[in-house]
Amino acid sequence: MPGSLRSLLAEPRPPGAPPAGPRDWFLAAACALIAVLEGIARPDLPGGLVAPVVAVVLAPTLLIRRSHPLLAVVIAFSATLLAPIATGNVPPEEYSLVYLLLLLYALFRWGSGREAALGLAVIVVKQVVSFVSGQVDASDTIGGTALALAVLAIGAAVRFRTGARARELEQVRLRERERLARDLHDTVAHHVSAMAIRAQAGLATAASDPDAAVDALRLIENEAKEALTEMRTVVRALRTDEQDAPRLADLPGLTVGAGPKVAVDVHGDLDSVPPAVGAAIYRIAQEAVTNARRHARGATRILIHVMSDDDQVRLSVTDDGTTVNDKPIRGYGISGMRERAELLGGTCTAGPGAEHGWHVEAVLPA
Structure with a gap:
């Protein structure tokens, strides 16, 4: 078996397939209703009464197109292949059956590699049998096959693009974990070094x-307690060589x-902020300023505001540019900011400001 085919058959289902919800029920009901109305409006419909009956009966397959895509395709194409037996070899030609294209899309979008291969085989067999039995002519067979392949290709493209973005976001998370691990490593190393020096001093003076x-x-x-506090927030990540960990004083x-x-406005006791939190605040502010400089249309001023108290450290980065609600910033900087904040038990949000510009806000426990 060729390696590419083996890889296709081993491809698992993509995660995140939404379950059937109210919209899916509405879609199925709407397709069934349209099929009934079309049957009434077209008394000379090829296939007679069988055509709208098939369209109505197959509408519920839309409810399982994501959870059981192969089953939905097998049911739909088997029904459309067998229906002409009851109509003298005349296939059902209701326009409303166009919703079956959604089943093809779902097959390659949500099915596993094995399901996609089997479903494709079912489609090919149906097209060949329909042509050989005289249900459709060559032009209809070619046109229908081309349309089916186009819809399958769209499903595969969406699947690939979604998977690629998920992998890129995962890389962002890994990079943020590496940077956070490096920052925390430096902090813990400082505490351990201080402990070693204190121990040496204690040994030297113990006798006298x-x-x-x-x-x-x-x-x-005391140093051990502080080190343990920092260590509780360390994530499993590889340490990369970077420059010294940033601090709030570096803002x-x-x-x-x-x-x-860029203006910086800081309030509160910065000395009491844990180094890991200070590094995270700096990194988030740095990314927010970079985004504002690159994307804030017409901005003349960026304000970094930091407020620290006994419970939390709050960061706000705003600019006076033009708000563009329908054009979000591309890239993964925002995802990285959010990931870093969540790793420390905080939150980070970013979006258009109420009046103008872009607004980034992060809240981290102190």
Whole structure:
């Protein structure tokens, strides 16, 4: 078996297939109703009464097109192949049967590789048998096959594009985990180094000054508690070599650069903010400023506002550009900001401002 065919048959179903909901029930009911109305409006319909009956009976297959795409295709194409037996070899030609194209789309969009291959075989067999038995002529067979293949190709293209974007988003998450792990690694390394120095000092003074050794142990205990607090937020990620972890004190550095003027407004006790949280706030602000400089139409000013208290650190980045609701920023920077915030137990939102520009807001626990 060729490797490409083996890979196709081993392809699993894509995740995220939505279950049948009210819209699907409405769609099925609407298709059935249209089939009935068409049967009434076209008394000379080829196939007679069989045509609208087939169209109505097959409408419920729309409800299972995502959960059981192969079954839906087998039922629909078997019915349309066998229906001419009751009409003297005249296939049902209701225009309303066009909804069967949704089953073809769903086959390649939501089916597994094996289901897609079997479904394609069913379609080919149906077309060949219909032509050989004289139900349809050569032109109809060619046209119907071309249309079916086009719809299948659209389903496959959407499936591939969705999967590619999911993989790209996963890469964003991995990069953010790497950066966060590196930032936290530096913080924990600092605490461990301090503990080692305190331990050495305690050992050196233990014989002559036992109280100094006790003080050293207390300091080691405090450093260990802080290190453990940071370690609880470490994610499993590979460490990459980067420059030193950023801090909230580095935010003024974001004012340097071409484009709109950047202003930084900070309130609260920055010294009490955990290093991991400070690094995350800086990274999110950095990404927000970069996006504003690239995409904020007509912006002249970007404001970074940070508010810190005992419970949380709140970041807000806004600009005075023109709000464009129907043109979102492309790329994965926003996904990366959201991922970094969620890894630390916080939230991050981004979208058009109420009055103008783009608004990014992040809230992280302090």
